[in-house]
Amino acid sequence: MTGADRRAAAAARHRLLPEGRVAGPMPWVIAIMMFLTVLAAAAGLGLGTAVQSVGAELAGRVTVQIVEANADRREDYSGRAVRLLRKSPDVRTLHPVDPAVLADQIRPWLGEEAVSGDLPIPALIDVELTPGSTQAKVARLRAILATLSPSIRIEPHAAFLQPLGQLLAALGGLAAGIVLLMAVATAAIVVLAARAAHDSHRGTIDVLHLMGATDVQIARLFQRRIGLDALFGGLLGFTVALLVILLLGARLTATGSDLVGAIRLSWIGWLVLAALPLGGVLLATLAARWTVLRSLGRLL
Amino acid sequence: MSAIVQFENVGLRYGLDSETLSDVSFSLHGGGFYFLTGASGAGKTSLLKLLYLAQRPSRGVIRLFGEDVVTLPRNRLPGFRRRIGVVFQDFRLVPHLSAYDNIALPLRVAGMVEAETHASVSEMLNWVGLGDRADARPATLSGGEQQRVAIARAVIARPEILVADEPTGNVDADMARRLLTLFEALNRLGTTIVVATHDLPLIGQVEGAQMMRLDKGRLSDPTGSLRYPPRAQAAVAP
Ligand SMILES: Nc1ncnc2c1ncn2[C@@H]1O[C@H](COP(=O)(O)OP(=O)(O)O)[C@@H](O)[C@H]1O
Ligand SMILES: [Mg+2]
Numbered sequence: 001m002t003g004a005d006r007r008a009a010a011a012a013r014h015r016l017l018p019e020g021r022v023a024g025p026m027p028w029v030i031a032i033m034m035f036l037t038v039l040a041a042a043a044g045l046g047l048g049t050a051v052q053s054v055g056a057e058l059a060g061r062v063t064v065q066i067v068e069a070n071a072d073r074r075e076d077y078s079g080r081a082v083r084l085l086r087k088s089p090d091v092r093t094l095h096p097v098d099p100a101v102l103a104d105q106i107r108p109w110l111g112e113e114a115v116s117g118d119l120p121i122p123a124l125i126d127v128e129l130t131p132g133s134t135q136a137k138v139a140r141l142r143a144i145l146a147t148l149s150p151s152i153r154i155e156p157h158a159a160f161l162q163p164l165g166q167l168l169a170a171l172g173g174l175a176a177g178i179v180l181l182m183a184v185a186t187a188a189i190v191v192l193a194a195r196a197a198h199d200s201h202r203g204t205i206d207v208l209h210l211m212g213a214t215d216v217q218i219a220r221l222f223q224r225r226i227g228l229d230a231l232f233g234g235l236l237g238f239t240v241a242l243l244v245i246l247l248l249g250a251r252l253t254a255t256g257s258d259l260v261g262a263i264r265l266s267w268i269g270w271l272v273l274a275a276l277p278l279g280g281v282l283l284a285t286l287a288a289r290w291t292v293l294r295s296l297g298r299l300l
Numbered sequence: 301m302s303a304i305v306q307f308e309n310v311g312l313r314y315g316l317d318s319e320t321l322s323d324v325s326f327s328l329h330g331g332g333f334y335f336l337t338g339a340s341g342a343g344k345t346s347l348l349k350l351l352y353l354a355q356r357p358s359r360g361v362i363r364l365f366g367e368d369v370v371t372l373p374r375n376r377l378p379g380f381r382r383r384i385g386v387v388f389q390d391f392r393l394v395p396h397l398s399a400y401d402n403i404a405l406p407l408r409v410a411g412m413v414e415a416e417t418h419a420s421v422s423e424m425l426n427w428v429g430l431g432d433r434a435d436a437r438p439a440t441l442s443g444g445e446q447q448r449v450a451i452a453r454a455v456i457a458r459p460e461i462l463v464a465d466e467p468t469g470n471v472d473a474d475m476a477r478r479l480l481t482l483f484e485a486l487n488r489l490g491t492t493i494v495v496a497t498h499d500l501p502l503i504g505q506v507e508g509a510q511m512m513r514l515d516k517g518r519l520s521d522p523t524g525s526l527r528y529p530p531r532a533q534a535a536v537a538p
Contacts, residue, residue: 207392208405
């Protein structure tokens with residue numbers, strides 16, 4: 001069979017269903033669904049990345065605070081704490097926060113007095129722990145530092161950012177749930193549309209059936225048409241969603257916040273988003289095929 | 301003597317009504333020309349539907365080409381349907397397809413290559429006198445032209461059996477005569493012809509044709525000829 005012959009045969013097959021859309025408003029509904037699905041998936045993936053980077057950032061980090069009003073004693077404790085911590089196998093790196101930097105950071109909150117030295121500011125040591133159970137290491141370090149002075153506190157970062165991480169994770173899970181529900185709704189729409197298309201072309205189907213066309217031959221006509229309709233709707237919804245994501249991304253970056261800035265799409269995330277319209281077409285094609293085959297199965 | 305179609309005690313019941321067809325038994329031989337007559341409502345269309353596999357009987361055995369089609373799995377039926385051409389009473393042309401595409405349908409269903417399809421359909425269009433109407437939609441064709449498209453479509457794939465349900469129902473006497481000539485030509489090429497009609501004078505016009513009559517769903521054999529091989533068959537038998 002030559003290429004031209006195959007094309008002519010395909011064109012003849014495609015003429016079997018009349019020109020134009022067979023599925024009524026289905027492509028537009030799919031466009032809306034795809035728009036929402038892509039947004040939900042982008043939100044889920046972006047939040048997932050944020051949870052991961054925030055989590056990784058926080059997991060192995062603690063701050064040691066020396067809350068001592070007397071500046072000399074504070075410096076003394078700070079130096080001894082640093083030496084003690086350096087010896088601990090639980091500590092990977094540490095660096096004492098420069099009091100000047102700290103003063104700069106809190107000046108907007110506490111005013112000029114903060115820098116004057118009248119107001120006691122705790123000395124801070126940022127500590128990165130070695131990999132492993134943060135809880136156990138923190139407990140050990142706390143015991144070591146307690147021998148030095150009760151004014152020394154140790155504060156794991158995860159403790160105060162944990163609720164935020166949990167919120168991000170919950171939102172991500174919600175987004176994944178929405179994507180799943182959208183897939184179910186899309187399949188349902190396609191089943192209804194395929195049923196309607198099947199009913200309105202009943203005459204053609206009966207004639208083909210009585211000529212000895214197989215169910216699969218007939219189903220292919222519909223699955224192709226509905227797949228094309230879904231492709232149209234899917235690409236439309238995807239394109240609009242992409243524009244919205246790019247605009248939102250620019251806004252997120254513009255906030256300048258580390259946390260908000262951590263909501264980012266990895267290249268895998270982009271791949272997943274790009275796969276959504278293709279998945280939609282596949283889903284629509286399969287749903288249409290299943291529906292038409294089921295209807296045909298009721299014929300002799 | 302091998303029968304191409306065999307009905308044994310076939311009964312058909314639609315829903316809970318009384319039987320539309322009862323105890324129908326007959327054999328058709330390859331190469332024969334058969335008329336099925338009976339009053340309107342006698343069950344002619346129902347019997348033909350059983351024959352072209354649009355309907356399952358409620359009881360009895362139907363054998364086509366030597367195989368019991370009642371118990372055949374569904375996926376084997378298309379192969380049998382491709383060996384039977386049907387001219388429906390209401391033609392059932394696909395309205396959005398041209399005359400050419402309508403006639404080409406059975407060949408495309410069978411997967412014939414387009415070049416061969418083109419040759420066959422063009423030849424067929426000329427044969428039924430519609431060579432210049434290839435691109436016309438059914439709605440723009442006259443009743444007689446539509447009927448010729450329907451007949452061309454039924455015979456294009458060289459079926460072994462041609463079934464026609466009241467093909468002369470809505471045409472004038474002259475057209476009816478020409479249709480019969482067409483069927484006779486096909487019959488001479490070896491196609492078994494089964495024509496349902498209540499037009500009795502028509503039957504006398506085909507030499508060697510045999511007649512079955514349905515009366516309230518029961519078959520009678522007024523000429524007794526069904527029990528014997530058709531003349532055409534006898535003539536070609538070695
Ligand atoms: N699909 C159907 N459902 C129910 N009854 C039917 C159906 N088709 C035909 N009948 C009934 O079966 C009887 C025979 O109809 P039919 O086979 O069309 O007769 P004919 O073709 O000889 O006029 C009629 O009483 C008709 O009403
Ligand atoms: Mg009838």
